[in-house]
Amino acid sequence: MTSSGHSHGESSISLDQIHFPDHHHDEDEPDGVGDPSQEPEEYWDVENVQLDTVGIDIGSSTSHLMFARVHMQRLAQGLSSRFVVVDRKVVWRSPVVLTPYLPDNSIDADVLGKFVQECYVEAGVERTSIDTGAVVLTGEALKRRNARAIADLFATETGTFVCASAGHHLEAAMAAHGSGAVADSREDPRVRLHVDVGGGTAKLALIADGAILGTAAVAVGGRLVALDGRRVVRVEGPALEVAQAAGIPLALGEELSEGDEQRLVRSFVDVLVGCIDEGGVPASYPADLLLVDDRPPSARPQVVSFSGGVAEYFYGRESQTFGDVAPSLAAELRAAFDAGRLDMEVVEARAHIRATVIGASQFSVQVSGNTVGLSGADILPVRNLPVLFPRVSLEGDFEPAAVADAVAAAARRFDVEDAGQPVAVALHWSGDPEYRRLRALAEGLVAGLAEHLAAGHPLVVLLDGDLARSLGRLLTEELGVQQPVVCLDGVRLEEFDYVDIGELIRPAGVVPVIIKSLLFDAPPQAVSGSGVLARGTESVGSRHG
Numbered sequence: 001m002t003s004s005g006h007s008h009g010e011s012s013i014s015l016d017q018i019h020f021p022d023h024h025h026d027e028d029e030p031d032g033v034g035d036p037s038q039e040p041e042e043y044w045d046v047e048n049v050q051l052d053t054v055g056i057d058i059g060s061s062t063s064h065l066m067f068a069r070v071h072m073q074r075l076a077q078g079l080s081s082r083f084v085v086v087d088r089k090v091v092w093r094s095p096v097v098l099t100p101y102l103p104d105n106s107i108d109a110d111v112l113g114k115f116v117q118e119c120y121v122e123a124g125v126e127r128t129s130i131d132t133g134a135v136v137l138t139g140e141a142l143k144r145r146n147a148r149a150i151a152d153l154f155a156t157e158t159g160t161f162v163c164a165s166a167g168h169h170l171e172a173a174m175a176a177h178g179s180g181a182v183a184d185s186r187e188d189p190r191v192r193l194h195v196d197v198g199g200g201t202a203k204l205a206l207i208a209d210g211a212i213l214g215t216a217a218v219a220v221g222g223r224l225v226a227l228d229g230r231r232v233v234r235v236e237g238p239a240l241e242v243a244q245a246a247g248i249p250l251a252l253g254e255e256l257s258e259g260d261e262q263r264l265v266r267s268f269v270d271v272l273v274g275c276i277d278e279g280g281v282p283a284s285y286p287a288d289l290l291l292v293d294d295r296p297p298s299a300r301p302q303v304v305s306f307s308g309g310v311a312e313y314f315y316g317r318e319s320q321t322f323g324d325v326a327p328s329l330a331a332e333l334r335a336a337f338d339a340g341r342l343d344m345e346v347v348e349a350r351a352h353i354r355a356t357v358i359g360a361s362q363f364s365v366q367v368s369g370n371t372v373g374l375s376g377a378d379i380l381p382v383r384n385l386p387v388l389f390p391r392v393s394l395e396g397d398f399e400p401a402a403v404a405d406a407v408a409a410a411a412r413r414f415d416v417e418d419a420g421q422p423v424a425v426a427l428h429w430s431g432d433p434e435y436r437r438l439r440a441l442a443e444g445l446v447a448g449l450a451e452h453l454a455a456g457h458p459l460v461v462l463l464d465g466d467l468a469r470s471l472g473r474l475l476t477e478e479l480g481v482q483q484p485v486v487c488l489d490g491v492r493l494e495e496f497d498y499v500d501i502g503e504l505i506r507p508a509g510v511v512p513v514i515i516k517s518l519l520f521d522a523p524p525q526a527v528s529g530s531g532v533l534a535r536g537t538e539s540v541g542s543r544h545g
Contacts, residue, residue: 047074051131053359060139061199061223065094065119068358090358090521092123109149132362134162134518138171139200162360162498162516167415168217168292172203176212177520179307180350186210193301196355197310199223202272206295214295218275220268222310222326230255241286242267265329269336277342304344307355315348357518364514372511373472373487379458380503385424386414387497395430403444422457426493429465442474458484462491
């Protein structure tokens with residue numbers, strides 16, 4: 001994610017040179033996923049999909065790109081339209097470069113575009129050969145003046161690419177998945193804290209049994225101060241706040257002695273250790289350095305892992321310096337653990353500076369018009385809606401407030417609580433579609449998405465049960481929702497999914513839905529007893545064309 005430091009790219013490998021080995025069925029796969037090498041050749045194209053994908057990470061401090069090949073296979077359950085990712089391979093990684101800036105501190109989109117194009121050339125990949133991809137924007141890249149220019153770089157791919165604007169919560173979650181910390185936690189009963197220390201912020205994710213319990217972000221990073229020799233050539237506001245609180249002279253254009261740099265990074269570590277161990281910034285520093293925090297206080301971590309540019313130095317994988325305080329920050333953080341300031345076992349993450357998405361899978365499903373609840377049909381098509389997956393049980397009786405709270409929490413996790421963009425809500429329904437239960441769901445959705453509706457966005461609900469039409473009528477006829485309502489059945493989604501919903505096709509009466517899932521460089525792992533792959537490894541539907 002947003003990180004400090006560089007690493008070397010791998011040798012150029014064309015995607016056409018990569019072939020999947022025989023994939024054997026094992027206990028980590030859901031029932032019904034077989035060995036494609038044993039299938040008759042004529043069934044391969046029906047039962048398997050191979051996608052070439054690209055993941056592009058553009059952050060405040062650094063940017064990088066990687067190409068991957070994804071193998072998706074149909075679940076062997078009759079004529080199932082459900083496909084799962086059975087293999088993914090990163091086939092080429094770019095160097096990690098400093099994100100280029102113009103004199104007005106906006107990102108230089110021309111230089112960034114040249115870097116992306118050079119990556120395609122060096123990897124031997126044509127842009128037209130890429131099936132899908134993900135562009136992740138974090139930190140400064142999210143600012144409007146930057147985001148518009150960056151979006152123009154990928155304008156021709158907007159139909160197939162996911163553009164994920166990751167705020168603090170989503171960035172923390174992506175780093176936890178991209179580093180492998182979430183996948184590793186399924187094999188370790190201890191509560192884990194994953195910390196991604198980048199250039200401007202450190203993102204924290206509390207994890208247990210393969211699930212993220214909560215996330216936080218604190219304004220500590222390795223490139224808050226940039227140096228040319230000993231002269232300060234860049235300094236960010238949080239560094240000035242910390243320096244003032246600690247009585248350290250720090251000013252743009254002035255010299256920063258080695259001793260003062262050491263005192264500054266020691267103060268950074270004091271802030272970070274306080275947020276890790278005590279859940280907040282120590283009283284001697286400004287409280288607003290803790291940017292967001294929704295970690296439950298009851299779960300105390302026993303294991304900690306790190307990613308981001310600072311992690312390269314922390315784990316001893318990088319020794320070169322790049323004119324910032326990342327090396328000294330990592331050394332001071334390591335010293336804090338060696339001194340026993342944090343009673344946690346340090347473990348190594350699978351990915352460090354590249355703890356991010358490797359691309360996206362893409363697939364489509366046709367939803368029957370008989371199970372569609374639709375008002376204001378002119379709202380369709382809609383594209384690239386982030387999917388919120390509220391963590392609420394819809395079994396038995398439930399209260400509207402529980403649904404509303406879960407929807408609001410999902411919006412926070414995806415950093416869309418400000419209603420700045422339309423979203424889709426995905427729900428797993430259980431039990432009969434009784435009126436009182438449907439009414440509770442409808443009221444909870446309206447309350448949880450009140451700000452989105454007030455902002456004029458449509459209410460988009462995607463369900464895996466057969467109740468879309470009934471729910472749609474409740475929302476419009478009884479609850480009086482004035483914004484367009486789109487309710488679809490037969491679609492199974494989760495977080496890190498994005499959807500495109502096409503126009504109702506007549507006379508067939510179907511709605512085409514394209515589902516794009518962010519992918520992480522971690523092997524498929526099954527959720528115990530469910531037969532369903534974990535997030536980032538599952539896909540639903542089939543890709544045609």
